[in-house]
Amino acid sequence: KLNADQQYQARLAMNSAESLLVIINDILDFSKIEAGRLDIEYIDFDLSAMLGDFVETVAHKAHEKGLQLILDTVGIEHSMVRGDPGRIRQILSNLVSNAIKFTAEGEIVICAMLNTTDDYRYQFECSVSDTGMGIPKDRTQHIFDSFTQVDASTTRRFGGTGLGLAIVKQLCQLMQGDIQVSSEEGKGSCFRFYLPLQPSRLSRATVPSANIENVPLLVVDENGTNREVLRRQLELWGARVDLADNAARALHMMNAKLENPDAPHYAVVFMDRLLPDMGGNQLGQAIRENPNFASTKMIMMTAIGNRGDAAKFAAIGFDGYFTKPMTLSDLQDALAVLLEDGDALAKASPLVTHHYLKSLAGNTSPMPGHWPEPCRLLVVEDNSINQTVVQGMLEEIGLHCDMADHGKKALALIRNSDPKYPYNLVLMDCQMPVLDGYSTSRAIRQGLAGDKHQTIPIIAMTANAMAGDREKCLEAGMNDYLSKPINIDELFEKLSLWLTDRVPQPLPDLTGDDGVPWDQADALKRVRNKPERLQTLITMFMTSSTTLLDELRQALVDGDIAAGIHAVHTLKGVAANLSALHLTGAAEKLEAALRAGATENLMPLMEDILQQHQTIEELFTEYLHHHPEQRYGSP
Structure with a gap:
């Protein structure tokens, strides 16, 4: 790592x-x-x-x-x-x-x-x-x-x-x-x-998450432009900012505060590492040696060529360490952590840095209850495993949905929905039997699901990641696009964009390790760390994947390219949703060959799929064996 x-x-x-x-x-x-x-x-x-x-x-x-x-x-x-x-x-x-x-x-x-x-x-x-x-x-x-x-x-x-x-x-x-x-x-x-x-529908003012109204701050930097930019930004947020171009002047200004009992001490001192009379580290040491400045927080700002010094500055007594130029988001978040002086600052090891602030942002999960009321979603997806995965993700972020396994059923559900509680949004798979997602979206836009539903937001869901797919979805009348396997972070962001005016917050990183056949940790993350839901999905996969393989094998024997593409595309999607990385990759290769018309070498690709399927079945069987108490849990 x-x-x-x-x-x-x-x-x-x-x-x-x-x-x-x-x-x-x-x-x-x-x-x-x-x-x-x-x-x-x-x-x-x-x-x-x-x-x-x-x-x-x-x-x-x-x-x-x-x-x-x-x-x-x-x-x-x-x-x-x-x-x-x-x-x-x-x-x-x-x-x-x-x-x-x-x-x-x-x-x-x-x-x-x-x-x-x-x-x-x-x-x-x-x-x-x-x-x-x-x-x-x-x-x-x-x-x-x-x-x-x-x-x-x-x-x-x-x-x-x-x-x-x-x-x-x-x-x-x-x-x-x-x-x-x-x-x-x-x-x-x-x-x-x-x-x-x-x-943007997400438009918001760039204000700090901490209230710095009238908070006294000191900026110490030899470069006049740096000082002025930082001063104007901090004053825009309401802070009272003083400037110093060297260490001696900074110490003089801090000591002058001590002589005036009515003058509050500087809450935070921003200082450059390179000052004309002494280094920023020496200035920090001088401040820390004075017990009167014990509550003053210090942020070191340094050139990017001097990374790796965080531990040294922490030992001196600095609270934050950032490379220049300090970005707006880092400035906002650092002030929030330092001025709160709470758990987030105590856990910063060795001090507050760009990386630490990113990790704090990564731990922010969406909270249910921020969606419009009532909020009805329709998921149009023909594969039962994918249905369960998407439904579980929606439940985790406080949303519920109806299901349709093909486009004709979706049109009927939308057309016959309660006028008082119409669907707010449709999540639409692109490849489906009976009526695919592209045709269904065009039908909705043409009013075939009812005139009042023509403008309903539609977000595409597809296992294709080829150039032009996004344009194809938009041309069909869809509003946005999600690639399978669905990432809950991206799902939340898209839904926040189309359902609310609130700014989406990031979720934890859900990427996996493609060096193993099955990324169990990532699979658990996809179901929000609920083992019983993973058990159910695995059991469903064990049943349905065999049928998919039979359909795929028969399609190749018959030379039915369209049926082969549909079967392997579905297999790829369900494997990806369970983080079966090698099986996903093998299915992707065969699908690409079928779409390209390269039919001369299909059997070796099929053999690879069968081998990867056998491997993943063995891993899934072992997992179920070691988790018998959860085998029959409900999603």
């Missing part, structure tokens, strides 16, 4: 790889833009969180060059918006990468604002400014042209294709926005882009 530091680095690597993939695809995007084939999507996302995640992935590059990277999101009052986060991140990636590349010393500031327009939409304004080499005046008007750089020496010194800014310009225009540049040679540049965004 990875430790917290390794998890952080792995996550950075993953995010950086995703950004790299975007950059590699620049040339493809440019071609698509030229051909008018680049898609812009509109989804709900957390703007502040997206900016924070992005900055984490590029901060190390800035710090490696000794640059300060500063994120200013004070101007974002409502964080949840609707737009294309991937394309916005692509714009930022190009702009910030250029800023780092062309800046030898100083700082890079990302400043983001969200303004409300006259039609109650949002105008996102974001600037990336640097203290780099700047652009000559005669080159600024051509800087967004394709294959253009400042001059030939720029290509020799820094590399690049000259496509990045051209793509940025065209992406902004595709999203009905624009970008401008102002620059002074030898002093730096500022790229400012504007994009319209839509309000």
Whole structure:
């Protein structure tokens, strides 16, 4: 298992790889833009969180060059918006990468604002400014042209294709926005882009979870921009903030508080590790040695290149340790933990960090009772095991549902539902007998289940994870999309989006280990750690999977590709819901071969399925043998 530091680095690597993939695809995007084939999507996302995640992935590059990277999101009052986060991140990636590349010393500031327009939409304004080499005046008007750089020496010194800014310009225009540049040679540049965004149904104000109204705070940082950004954010939340640019001034301000009995002590001191007169660790030690400051909490802010020092700072007496720039979510959550001074702080080992705050968020489960009353859901799913799994997940989050095993039955249930208590939402499997999910959704939208039900939210559920599946669902009239095996975290988030106006909270990570045939721990998590429910599902699987295998085998013998796809698709779904990883993988390979028409090598794939099925049956039988007291429990 990875430790917290390794998890952080792995996550950075993953995010950086995703950004790299975007950059590699620049040339493809440019071609698509030229051909008018680049898609812009509109989804709900957390703007502040997206900016924070992005900055984490590029901060190390800035710090490696000794640059300060500063994120200013004070101007974002409502964080949840609707737009294309991937394309916005692509714009930022190009702009910030250029800023780092062309800046030898100083700082890079990302400043983001969200303004409300006259039609109650949002105008996102974001600037990336640097203290780099700047652009000559005669080159600024051509800087967004394709294959253009400042001059030939720029290509020799820094590399690049000259496509990045051209793509940025065209992406902004595709999203009905624009970008401008102002620059002074030898002093730096500022790229400012504007994009319209839509309000999200989950829109909320970015306020801290702790009340810091009139709470006295001290920020100690040599960098003036850092101090001002942090001050404005904290004051926006109601805090009383003082600033110091060195350790001596900070100690003087803290001691001055002692001389005034009416002046409350600083509740939290934020300090940079590198100060001009002494290190932040020395300042922290001096504060801790004074018993008058025993209740003052201290947060160390340091460059990303100095990770692994948490234990050392904890030994000095620091309460929190964060890499710069400190994201908005970390700032909010850290203040909540430190000012509450309760169990969450006591359990922080060795102190409060980004990883610790993430772990606290991961332990937040949805609480029943937040759904509209009454709330009726219809689950349209032909497989009994999948029905039981989804029903169990819904019950865990305080919801109940009716079941239909094919589309015609679903249409009848919706059409004949009580007018006083109509269905609020439909969870729709895509592959079903009699009438599949796509046809059923089209029928609902055409009014065949009743005119008053034409706009009911429909969320697709499918074991397919192929490119284009999401578009296929949306074209059929569905509103959203869930991949099987259904993850309860994603299910809760989708239902929160379509049933309520409240912001979904994350659930524990339910990922499994694909190195074992059966991830028993993950299977238990899928049924919310209820062994009796798992017992029932296993017993159902032992009965139904044999029939599925017979159907699959017969379909292959008869050359009936459609029947084979349906049988193996169903087998894949039920195996995944029980975390039978190897059987799921084997079924997925056969399904892919059938869909691709590669019928010459089907029997080896079928043999693999039979072998994996035998293995999982043995494991399930052993599990049932060791849990006889729960074998006949009800789901």
